[in-house]
Amino acid sequence: MFDFSPTPEQQQMIDKAAAFMDEYVYPNEKHMVPHRGLPDEILKPLQEKVKDLGLWAGHMPGEVGGMGMGFVSLGLLSEIIGRSPIAPYIFGSMAPDAGNSEILWHAATLEQKEKYLMPLVNGEIRSCFAMTEPEVSGSDPTMLQSRAELDGDEWVINAHKWFTTGAIGASFSIVMAMTDPDAAPHERFSMFIVDADNPGFEIVREVPVMGDHFAGGHCEVRYTNCRVPKENLLGKRGEGFKLAQLRLGPGRITHAMRWIGVAKRSFDLMIEYSTKRTTRGKTLSEFQTIQNFIADSAAEIEAARLLTLHAAWKMDQGDQARKEISIIKFFGAKVLHDVIDRAIQVHGALGITGDTPLEGFYREARSARIYDGADEVHRMVVAKQVLKAFKKERVTR
Known part of the structure; x- marks a missing residue:
């Protein structure tokens, strides 16, 4: 019923990726800096080589510079990329940027895509994702305490988050907060784009965790009376879940x-x-x-x-x-x-x-x-x- 043998096109992709790993990725693992990843002077040229090979951003469609392939092909490529902790950065598929770019592709407006998605997919900027909170169980996100209230033409966000991966050095965050407390549990929350230079956005600390977590750390962050334009709502109101x-x-x-x-x-x-x-x-x-x-x-x-x-x-x-x-x-x-x-x-x-x-x-x-x-x-x-x-x-x- 299922045949997961690579097609000729998939095999060519696998061979190119494996050869690149041998020549460029494994030899550069020694330059990895714990909590920070590869220095830009090493990372950026390698990313350009990956783009030239057509192996960049395997999770994204071709319209925005990705490979435009299905999940099986992505799985075959990820087997190769997964062999090194620095490879996802080099191939443009590292979390949380990969997940954020998928949300933006599906839910962002044209203006949001131009401002946030395109530079993110191109590897020009980094992002972070703020959902988990220290005060409530991560296994039950309906308990999240973050709030966002509409005040004229702005949303005012108050939230306390942690394990916000990649926050240090990120250009923007995607934050989940309650907008409709009287709605059904899974329709109470919405997502917002918050620029990192917003005065209401604060990185409290990088949370020390087990492992050599990489660029941007896993951070505790606060949004205190954080005002964003109402057009920074991502998708529709109540679509957070x-x-x-x-x-x-x-x-x-x-x-x-x-x-x-x-x-x-x-x-x-x-x-x-x-x-x-x-x-x-x-x-x-x-x-x-x-x-x-x-x-x-x-x-x-x-x-x-x-x-x-x-x-x-x-x-x-x-x-x-x-x-x-x-x-x-x-x-x-x-x-x-x-x-x-x-x-x-x-x-x-x-x-x-x-x-x-x-x-x-x-x-x-x-x-x-x-x-x-x-x-x-x-x-x-x-x-x-x-x-x-x-x-x-x-x-x-």
């Missing part, structure tokens, strides 16, 4: 696609080291425990990959694929963690040093079980979908 889902669904699958690349690189490092490292007169790969590590990792990576491509295929058919995306979110995060963990174990003490990328991968992997929805929430979504379908058809499909 709709736009958030528009952003989070593709965002979750893109994360899972990149995780395959991280897991595969970790797997390759594990195999390479196990075949050359000797102890007690044998290579590590000759010991049954290490062979079990290799076999389990191979099976889990392939399972996660096929689940991800299946979800991507459904999305290409116009399906929201909520159940499938939730499955790959919690299953893929576990596979990511377990494969990296085994690779570190095979490397022994070397695996917990910075001489390999494994310890950095491991720290980043722990947060994968939390961001864009905790594992437990996604399990609940899957269970509810399965139960609902069973009650309707009396059989699982």
